[in-house]
Amino acid sequence: MPDRPTTPQRVAVIGGGVNDEHDVSLASAAAVTRAVRALGAEAVPLTIDRDGSWRTTDGAPLTPSDVVALLTSCDVAFAALHGVNGEDGAVAGFLSMIGLPLAGSPVRAGALGIDKWVTKTLAEAIGIPTTPAVLVPAGAAVGPAPFVPPFVVKPTTAGSSNGVSVVRSPDGYPTAIDHARAAGGDTLVEAFVTGREVDVAVFRHHDGTLRTGAALEIGVADGELFDRAQKYDGTARFTVPAVLDDEELDALVRAAHTLYDTLGCSGVARFDFFLTTDGIVLNEVNTSPGFTEQSQVPRMFAAVGLPYVELVEALIAATPSLGAGSGR
Known part of the structure; x- marks a missing residue:
């Protein structure tokens, strides 16, 4: 296997979705589309509107048969979808049924990861503490x-x-x-948990190894939440890499890797933790995290020498074929 697999020639990029993260997803999809084109590949951007209908990004409506024809003309899909009706495994299942590999998590990981109660229950079962x-x-x-x-x-x-x-x-x-x-x-x-908020992002490289971005700490005042406004208005304070000792970093990375494998993730996933005086506590899992150039995950990988376009290239190159278990 070559060190740097050839980028597929035609990449479907799906954004939008039927949920309240629609606009965030559109921004992620636009950024991925730019990266795919920077790699010299053909991007086929598609949008799922708020009513569930599909269209091209220039506004042309698509029938279900049009969607399938366009998608199956591509080599791989990158679904920059966040939230229900997308990140929850719905689109992964659809793509699996029509035979198009996805640069992202399969049905099982999406369905488990989207539900905070389910991921909390699973994490506790494998020995990773969560919030009561x-x-x-x-x-x-x-x-x-x-x-x-x-x-x-x-x-x-x-x-x-x-x-x-x-x-x-x-x-x-x-x-x-x-x-x-x-x-x-x-x-x-x-x-309510009092502690530092630290995130870890992971993806499985095409050679099978797990690659981890720099840990990212979110600057939040004591007793406050990292809310939607801070996430998207540019006021969020991130420290990348987070200032951690070796023991703290090792505990966070081990927990993130264990969750990635237990959930059955593919593509990139972000694991959000609290670092407390008693150790780490899992907050939540994101199997399709925000993905603009300024989002947390790209910042985390840029800090370890993998800039945005190369990160997109690596995620596409790592896409498992359907025969290799992408629908697990």
Whole structure:
């Protein structure tokens, strides 16, 4: 196998989606499209509109048969989709059924990773600590607050901090549940964790090894959340690489690698942790993280010598063929 596999000649780049991360996904897809073209390959950008219909990025509507014909004319797909109806395995399943390799996680990893309650349960089963939490199913009666404030209320499947609240007094609990349910179905109520927020990104290289970006620390004031506004208005404070001792970094990387393999990820995934006085605590998993040039994951790999265009090239080159288990 050559050290640097040939980039496929025709790459479908899918953005948009039927969820509240639609605009974020469009930005990720536009950046990936630029990178594919910089590599000398032909990009075929496609958009899933908010109503679920597909179109070309210049606005031409596509019938389902048009979509399949376009996709199957490509060598590989890069789905820059975030959230439900995309990152959750839906598009991975569709692409698998029509025989198009995906530079990203398969159905199982997407379905497990999108659900914060499921990933929390799985992580605990393999010995990775998570935040104490209670699940409040959609439609269930809202009883007394399960934790002493402050605590966090969030949808189990929403991303970009949509629907997330910090409850600071018991009477704020019902409103926080309503806010979370407006962004998703089931709701997660979590104890508030005090610690540093540190993320680790991983992908499996074409030679089978796991490659890890520099750890990234998010600068958040004590008692506050890394909210949607900070994520996208340019005010977020990132330290890359995060200042960690060898023991802290080793614990974070080992946990991220274990989760990557346990979930069955392909492509790049980001694992978000709290680093507390008692050790690491998993916050959540992103199997299709934000992917513009300024997003966290590209910054993390740039810090270890893999700039954006080369990162996209590496992810495409590492795409497993359908016969090698991409649908696992």
